[in-house]
Amino acid sequence: MVYFTRTLLEKIRRPRKYLKDGFRDSLRIFVSGGPGGNGLPKFGGIGGKGGDVIVEAKEGITLEKVYKNNMSKRYMATPGKSASHNFILGPPGEDLKFEVPTGVTIITDLGKKLGELNNDGDTLIVAKGGTGGHQKNGFLGSRGQVYHVRLDLKLIADIGLVGFPNAGKSTLLKAISDAKPRIASYPFTTIRPNLGIVKYNDLRQISIADLPGLIEGAYYNKGMGHKFLKHVERTKLLLMIVDINGFQLSTKYPHRTCLETIMLLNKELELYNEDLLNKPSLLLINKMDTDGAEQKFKEIKTQLKEFNDFISRYSEEIRPSKCLKFSNIIPISAKESEKDIVLVKQKLRTILDIMNDVSNTNKIDKLYEDIKSSISEKGPQLI
Incomplete structure (x- = not known):
C-alpha cells in the first residue's frame, strides 16, 4: 500500500x-x-x-x-x-x-x-x-x-550585471529596480536572465539585466554562465559585483578571494569577447554587513591599487591579459544599506546620461577622462 x-x-x-x-x-x-x-x-x-x-x-x-x-x-x-x-x-x-x-x-x-x-x-x-x-x-x-x-x-539593456553565484546580484536587482528575482542563500538562485527597470523621481528609467552566475571555466562550457555571456554584448555599461568574502562553489573547487573573483570574471569576459573589456564599468564589493568585512576591505585596498601586480602572480590560464577599467569601486551592502543603493543608482545614472548625450562632445570626453583618472598608475578610485 x-x-x-x-x-x-x-x-x-x-x-x-x-x-x-x-x-x-x-x-x-x-x-x-x-x-x-x-x-x-x-x-x-x-x-x-x-x-x-x-x-x-x-x-x-x-x-x-x-x-x-x-x-x-x-x-x-x-x-x-x-x-x-x-x-x-x-x-x-x-x-x-x-x-x-x-x-x-x-x-x-x-x-x-x-x-x-x-x-x-x-x-x-x-x-x-x-x-x-x-x-x-x-x-x-x-x-x-x-x-x-x-x-x-541577445537581451538589450543599459546595464549588464555580472558576478559569481551568490554574490548578491539578485538582491541588488530587487533593491534597485522593479524586478522580482528569486533570492536564496545558495548558488545558482538565478537560472535565467532577469530584466529590471531602475526608476528615478524625474521619470528617468534605466534597464538592467541580471545574468545567471558565471563560474570559473564558464567559457569552456562549465556551469550555466557560458550560455548567457552573449547577453552582455548589447549592454552599454558593465556592473560587476563580488562578495567581500570571496567565493567557493563547493568543496571540490578552491576558495577564491575577493580579488581572485575579480580577476577570474575578467578572464571569462575576455575569453568570450575581448571587446567587452573596453566597455565602461563599475565594481561593487558586496556584503559589507558581514563580520570582519571592514577589516578585509582595508586589507585589499592596497592590492586593488596594484591590481596588475596582483594578477601577475597567477598562471596565464586564469590571468587576464587585460583588465576592465572600473570608473569606481564601491563597497556596499545590497541587503542592509538603503544609502548604498541610492549611491549606486546615482553613479549608474551619471555615467549612462553622459554616454547617451552623444551630441555633446565635451560631456563624452569628460566621461572617458573620469574613467582614465580613476585608473591611474596606482589603480582604480575607491569610494
Missing part, C-alpha cells in the same frame, strides 16, 4: 513553475518563400510572385511564445498564382509575417547573418518568394528561398 501511494504521488508531481517555463534565447525554424506562378506563353502572361516570409520585432514577446504559437517551427508563404486567360498577370502570393522579440539576430545554418531587429517595429525579409514565369525564364515560375534559420536573442 505504501509503495502504491508513493508511486501514485510521483505520477502527479508537477515541476515548479520557474523550471517549467524555462528561458529560450535561441530557436531554429524552417522558412520557405512561396514559389512564383507560371506564365502563359500564348498571351505573354506573367505569373504572380511568390509570397515572402517576414519577421517583425515586437517588444514584450519572447522566443518561448514564438515557439508556442507555431510548434511545428515551419513558416511557408503561399505561392503566386499562374497566369490564365482571365488573369494575364497572375496574382502574387500572400506574404507570411510573424513577430519575434526585439534583440533577435537571424542567422542561416551556414552562418550567414541575415540581419538584426533591435527596435520595436523593425522588419526583415528572411525568405524571398520566387519570381513569376515570363518570357525571359521560359514562363516557368522560380522557387522561393528555402532554408533553416536560427533566431538568436
Whole structure:
C-alpha cells in the first residue's frame, strides 16, 4: 500500500513553475518563400510572385511564445498564382509575417547573418518568394528561398550585471529596480536572465539585466554562465559585483578571494569577447554587513591599487591579459544599506546620461577622462 501511494504521488508531481517555463534565447525554424506562378506563353502572361516570409520585432514577446504559437517551427508563404486567360498577370502570393522579440539576430545554418531587429517595429525579409514565369525564364515560375534559420536573442539593456553565484546580484536587482528575482542563500538562485527597470523621481528609467552566475571555466562550457555571456554584448555599461568574502562553489573547487573573483570574471569576459573589456564599468564589493568585512576591505585596498601586480602572480590560464577599467569601486551592502543603493543608482545614472548625450562632445570626453583618472598608475578610485 505504501509503495502504491508513493508511486501514485510521483505520477502527479508537477515541476515548479520557474523550471517549467524555462528561458529560450535561441530557436531554429524552417522558412520557405512561396514559389512564383507560371506564365502563359500564348498571351505573354506573367505569373504572380511568390509570397515572402517576414519577421517583425515586437517588444514584450519572447522566443518561448514564438515557439508556442507555431510548434511545428515551419513558416511557408503561399505561392503566386499562374497566369490564365482571365488573369494575364497572375496574382502574387500572400506574404507570411510573424513577430519575434526585439534583440533577435537571424542567422542561416551556414552562418550567414541575415540581419538584426533591435527596435520595436523593425522588419526583415528572411525568405524571398520566387519570381513569376515570363518570357525571359521560359514562363516557368522560380522557387522561393528555402532554408533553416536560427533566431538568436541577445537581451538589450543599459546595464549588464555580472558576478559569481551568490554574490548578491539578485538582491541588488530587487533593491534597485522593479524586478522580482528569486533570492536564496545558495548558488545558482538565478537560472535565467532577469530584466529590471531602475526608476528615478524625474521619470528617468534605466534597464538592467541580471545574468545567471558565471563560474570559473564558464567559457569552456562549465556551469550555466557560458550560455548567457552573449547577453552582455548589447549592454552599454558593465556592473560587476563580488562578495567581500570571496567565493567557493563547493568543496571540490578552491576558495577564491575577493580579488581572485575579480580577476577570474575578467578572464571569462575576455575569453568570450575581448571587446567587452573596453566597455565602461563599475565594481561593487558586496556584503559589507558581514563580520570582519571592514577589516578585509582595508586589507585589499592596497592590492586593488596594484591590481596588475596582483594578477601577475597567477598562471596565464586564469590571468587576464587585460583588465576592465572600473570608473569606481564601491563597497556596499545590497541587503542592509538603503544609502548604498541610492549611491549606486546615482553613479549608474551619471555615467549612462553622459554616454547617451552623444551630441555633446565635451560631456563624452569628460566621461572617458573620469574613467582614465580613476585608473591611474596606482589603480582604480575607491569610494
